[in-house]
């Protein structure tokens with residue numbers, strides 16, 4: 001028998017919870033929904049666009065009635081619940097009918113606060129909350145002239161903008177002397193006010209409403225100082241009050257909102273509550289991102305999985321007035337313990353302020369150009385130490401080297417055909433279409449449906465902006481720690497911790513111990529787990545090749561036609577005529593279609609049939625070649641220049657150093673690929689400063705650089721330190737590699753890793769701490785004992801034969 | 812032995828293509844046939860499935876993908892394909908041909924007459 005679940009409140013948070021429950025436990029509940037409004041579930045955020053005439057009611061419906069019936073949900077629209085009888089587990093409707101539940105979910109939202117002045121109940125005085133309110137405003141706009149908005153916050157300004165678009169003359173009345181004081185500081189508020197005035201809005205600042213005057217209908221608004229203005233319509237947008245009366249009269253503990261625990265349960269454990277009606281750890285929320293996060297946790301408990309907890313959210317906001325870019329997040333006002341970083345360009349109308357404490361972002365305000373908002377927000381949530389890029393942080397993340405999409409970053413202005421995701425060839429039009437047609441809400445949804453930003457991720461900010469533009473609001477939900485993938489709720493660090501602490505030594509053990517949600521993980525988590533196990537238990541763990549991506553499984557790169565390419569190691573990029581001759585002979589013998597000099601100073605043999613790989617490897621092995629791991633999340637190449645042996649500027653033997661480094665590090669598996677280079681002088685011909693570990697020889701020794709990256713997002717290295725001896729270079733390299741292997745998340749290259757953990761962390765662990773460095777290096781040497789076995793030679797001798805031969809030939 | 816839907820056909824010509832242990836658990840092997848490559852998959856609980864070794868997206872070799880549950884992730888662009896239906900996992904759309912396959916003891920028996928043709932190409 002299914003349990004009976006009743007939802008009271010057919011709004012955004014409640015229905016989102018049902019959607020999540022249906023995903024997790026589709027057959028668990030028999031669901032009934034009561035909603036006071038006469039519609040299916042719609043996107044309340046879009047009311048602003050509905051008012052501005054940019055959307056229709058149909059555009060903003062999230063779940064139509066078909067959805068309810070498709071999912072077997074009993075929908076009672078236009079029916080308010082007036083009483084909860086907890087003893088008999090029943091809800092009672094306004095019309096006297098009643099219905100019983102086993103679990104009850106309250107998501108009654110909130111209502112506009114109407115300031116208590118005489119006349120606040122006159123016809124023509126309304127709030128801005130639902131479709132009905134919008135219809136009243138549109139009706140008024142057809143016949144009347146003067147609109148007065150009381151409240152200069154987000155909602156008030158969006159109402160004002162909409163009514164102005166509808167042709168009314170609009171005055172915004174605000175109690176304080178700066179607009180949106182809950183989201184903006186005074187500078188940004190001034191810029192905002194100026195541009196709204198330029199568009200035609202009127203403002204009355206520091207004005208306290210005393211009465212609303214009218215006979216049958218509102219006519220005027222009077223202020224404390226005696227002034228009066230005409231008004232045919234008054235919209236109150238001074239704040240919201242959680243709808244708690246239903247819960248309160250049922251004896252459920254309420255303060256400002258319905259008080260809930262981290263599992264979204266009220267004081268009556270059968271009754272859950274989510275959304276704006278809720279008070280959690282003393283806070284109430286009025287934005288969808290935290291509400292959706294609550295929904296996810298609540299659904300998890302309703303589905304009896306009981307894993308997640310809601311621990312509160314940091315929120316960010318954007319104003320949805322077309323043409324005005326504004327972003328704010330966290331504690332943007334600061335206090336005596338914080339510092340401010342400010343960028344202001346009056347002429348271009350750009351303002352950015354970051355509030356920082358101990359080199360960690362506490363809050364952000366941006367006006368005029370908000371493309372980096374999501375980046376700052378990530379840094380804020382991850383509590384990233386910004387000391388290493390503090391000097392440039394205000395200029396944003398848009399590196400001059402971003403390849404693939406130039407500087408065309410203003411999504412609103414982009415044409416539909418403009419390419420957003422260069423990796424997957426997805427245009428703005430494709431994304432907008434998918435968002436609209438498939439009713440997508442989150443970045444993950446967009447990734448799943450369009451593949452946009454699912455590869456290198458550098459267009460994530462653009463996709464988020466498009467989401468905001470298309471569905472309104474800011475949907476970047478703020479979980480504290482992101483789960484590894486959809487198969488689990490645990491983060492990378494949780495998982496690594498559990499592997500070490502509980503001595504888990506196989507993929508299966510990890511899946512079982514951490515109660516994976518899928519029978520055997522997916523293509524995303526299994527390779528990560530395999531890597532974490534390889535790193536944690538060198539020599540002991542038996543590598544699970546079925547959890548490796550094809551290239552690593554067969555030690556060659558799959559090509560678009562299903563053939564493979566192989567790149568032998570050319571130590572430090574140095575070769576000999578004899579080596580070249582034997583390579584040439586092998587290439588001829590196997591009729592290799594393409595021989596290519598790679599960007600990594602080696603030679604690529606392309607277009608080889610899988611079945612031929614072991615044989616060609618056998619020949620390469622005989623000629624002294626080993627695998628170059630060009631296919632792996634592993635140490636790749638060590639590029640070098642000719643150095644002091646030949647070059648008139650060379651200060652040290654960079655070639656030998658490169659070869660020594662490669663002999664030390666080859667074969668090591670890493671979270672993402674890892675590249676090295678050694679240049680013989682600061683002219684840096686080996687491009688050491690865009691490598692994961694770069695060495696630049698100088699007269700007095702060696703400079704070590706880390707965290708560089710060519711590729712999609714170019715990042716120059718950070719200077720780690722200077723060392724005197726060649727031995728020291730090797731030790732630092734081993735220590736750095738091991739630190740990266742142990743601490744970075746799978747598929748996180750050194751560049752984003754360093755941006756996440758901070759260069760200071762790395763210096764603390766391995767530059768200032770000699771003992772720490774030596775132990776790291778020792779652990780690296782120990783694991784190399786098991787890693788430095790040439791996989792090609794092994795396979796040439798018959799290992800994994802099944803990979804290279806067909807099961808059978810028939811017909 | 813598993814029942815495979817639509818297999819009751821008397822005329823099905825079963826070909827012995829190998830033993831279950833020839834395929835790694837959560838892995839796949841290829842049977843080369845005149846009709847092209849057929850990928851035989853083995854799941855964690857030792858079920859076997861046979862699909863044409865071509866991804867409905869751009870023809871990637873599904874046999875080279877990572878098998879998880881009753882799905883395989885294509886190595887080319889990471890579409891997921893249902894092993895039991897040959898259909899791409901939503902939101903992707905497409906389908907690859909299925910072939911009847913069954914276990915007799917630990918022998919794998921394959922038929923080269925495809926199951927119901929794909930509507931997609």
Ligand code: SRM
Pocket residue numbers: 456557558559565566567596597598599600601602603604628630636637639673675690708709710711712713749
């Ligand atoms: C063969 C080669 C191109 C060439 O013909 O020169 C190459 C080929 C590929 N690169 Fe590369 N990259 C090659 C040098 C580079 C370089 C230059 C370098 O190493 O100095 C870079 C920029 C430096 C860097 O990595 O920071 C480079 C940045 C990338 C990236 C972007 C990485 C990033 O962090 O943004 C990718 C994509 C990825 O890894 O996700 C990539 C991915 C690839 C893949 C693996 C794409 C794929 O998944 O199939 C290509 C495999 C081809 C194959 O089957 O052999 N390749 N690739 C080069 C092999 C070097 C070698 O000897 O091993």
Ligand SMILES: Cc1cc2nc3c(=O)[nH]c(=O)nc-3n(C[C@H](O)[C@H](O)[C@H](O)COP(=O)(O)OP(=O)(O)OC[C@H]3O[C@@H](n4cnc5c(N)ncnc54)[C@H](O)[C@@H]3O)c2cc1C
Pocket residue numbers: 008009010011012013014034035036037044045046047048079080081082107108109110128129130155158243246274275276277285286287288289291318320472473474
């Ligand atoms: C104009 C506007 C613009 C906004 N813009 C943004 C934005 O840009 N970004 C953002 O994050 N958020 C925005 N918000 C806020 C966001 O819409 C709300 O936070 C969100 O809708 C709250 O969801 P909820 O489910 O808690 O409440 P609601 O969506 O209000 O749902 C509650 C539902 O419960 C019903 N109900 C109440 N009592 C009962 C009862 N006793 N019986 C039956 N039904 C009942 C109500 O009629 C209502 O339909 C905006 C809100 C408005 C009004």
Ligand code: SF4
Pocket residue numbers: none
């Ligand atoms: S080799 Fe590198 S740059 Fe060239 S097409 Fe492949 S991934 Fe792109």
Ligand code: FES
Pocket residue numbers: 866867868869870871885886887888889890
């Ligand atoms: S060919 Fe399979 S995903 Fe593209």
